[in-house]
Amino acid sequence: MKIGIPKEIKQGENRVGMTPAGVHELINHGHTVYVQHIAGVGSGFSDEQYTKVGAKILPTIEEVYKVADMIIKVKEPIEPEYALVKKGQLVYTYFHFASEKELTEAMVNSGAVCLAYETVQKEDRSLPLLIPMSEVAGRMAALNGAYYLQKTKGGKGKLVGGVPGVKPTKVLVLGGGTVGEAAARMAAGMGAEVTITDVSLPRLRQLDLELPNVHTLYSSEHNVRQELPTVDIVIGSVLIPGAKAPHLITREMLKLMEPGTVLVDVAIDQGGCFETSHPTTHEHPIYVVDNILHYCVANIPGAVPNTSTMALTNATLRYALALADKGWKQACKEDAALFKGLNVVEGKITFKAVADAWGMKYEPIEL
Numbered sequence: 001m002k003i004g005i006p007k008e009i010k011q012g013e014n015r016v017g018m019t020p021a022g023v024h025e026l027i028n029h030g031h032t033v034y035v036q037h038i039a040g041v042g043s044g045f046s047d048e049q050y051t052k053v054g055a056k057i058l059p060t061i062e063e064v065y066k067v068a069d070m071i072i073k074v075k076e077p078i079e080p081e082y083a084l085v086k087k088g089q090l091v092y093t094y095f096h097f098a099s100e101k102e103l104t105e106a107m108v109n110s111g112a113v114c115l116a117y118e119t120v121q122k123e124d125r126s127l128p129l130l131i132p133m134s135e136v137a138g139r140m141a142a143l144n145g146a147y148y149l150q151k152t153k154g155g156k157g158k159l160v161g162g163v164p165g166v167k168p169t170k171v172l173v174l175g176g177g178t179v180g181e182a183a184a185r186m187a188a189g190m191g192a193e194v195t196i197t198d199v200s201l202p203r204l205r206q207l208d209l210e211l212p213n214v215h216t217l218y219s220s221e222h223n224v225r226q227e228l229p230t231v232d233i234v235i236g237s238v239l240i241p242g243a244k245a246p247h248l249i250t251r252e253m254l255k256l257m258e259p260g261t262v263l264v265d266v267a268i269d270q271g272g273c274f275e276t277s278h279p280t281t282h283e284h285p286i287y288v289v290d291n292i293l294h295y296c297v298a299n300i301p302g303a304v305p306n307t308s309t310m311a312l313t314n315a316t317l318r319y320a321l322a323l324a325d326k327g328w329k330q331a332c333k334e335d336a337a338l339f340k341g342l343n344v345v346e347g348k349i350t351f352k353a354v355a356d357a358w359g360m361k362y363e364p365i366e367l
Helices: 020-028 047-052 061-067 101-110 131-148 178-189 201-210 221-230 252-256 266-270 305-326 328-334 352-358
Strands: 002-005 032-036 056-058 070-072 090-093 113-116 170-174 193-198 214-218 233-236 262-265 286-289 292-295 342-345
Touching: 002 061, 020 032, 020 047, 020 305, 032 047, 032 061, 047 056, 056 061, 070 305, 090 305, 101 342, 101 352, 113 328, 131 178, 131 233, 131 262, 131 266, 131 292, 131 305, 170 178, 170 221, 178 193, 178 201, 178 214, 178 233, 193 201, 193 221, 201 214, 214 221, 221 252, 233 266, 262 266, 305 328
Parallel strands: 002 032, 002 070, 032 056, 070 090, 090 113, 170 193, 170 233, 193 214, 233 262, 262 292
Antiparallel strands: 113 342, 286 292
16 A cells, blocks of 8 residues: 655644654555655654655655555644545544534545544543543643743743642643543642542542542532632543533633633643633644633644654554555454544545534445
């Protein structure tokens, strides 16, 4: 199979779809890999490193899309790429269709096969291709929340862990999944007083055992409202696979918080879990609503691309090999987790949550 790895062109995105080590494995399986010139530089991987393992370097993004049967990316195609995606081409990347109607329509119209990392799901409901970036995003959420809590950045002027004789800050984490656990672990490690919420009592019990220095709280509007007047940082990490995130904090609830409180919305890729959230970039990461700071960068792991790209390749490679070796139809027939990654197939929306998000027709796929 001919596999293309284009340079990411989303603002502030320095990750690349595959490391040289991953490309080496694909080539060892008999596939031809085309990498766009300097696609890996932002992550610390040179063209020379790719050519040493047998990749072919192409000068432009147009050439990569034109030659490839399968595209391996990190982020969803953006508007300049829509016309490059070909009918029947397999695009293997994060899509987050439920948060962007224009993207959904463009991929439907392209006739491509869109296999989304974020909805590949195992029998135990774990999301193997979302986990590595969730681990990065959760840790970064805590770090960025602490950074913007500084007075010089618009925050309350508090040090997360406090000092002897001065209380630490209070951090509220909404959602006890991979992002939430990583955020809570990092915040607690910095010395904060951390509370994490979830609607699953078994999950709260598990977190209580694994994070003994973190408080657990059942997630309800009443309980969240009770916490808001005293918190310094709120990290939103609620996920419904493939669907829009619910708004757990409304604009009216901002009045309950002290000025300078920092909201970090890690769910922004899926529409955000704060009503006042809208996507921001690494270049302009924050904005203020009713004296409350909002950090809503849609590609948080892009700030640490070397770590992120290696972690992502570790997770995506085995599925990439299956798709390339067997073709997407056979690979998805044999692997139920991979089958769930099919969101748009040759002009049809095959993932119900995406169709429901935009009131579009859902057409279940049978291979």
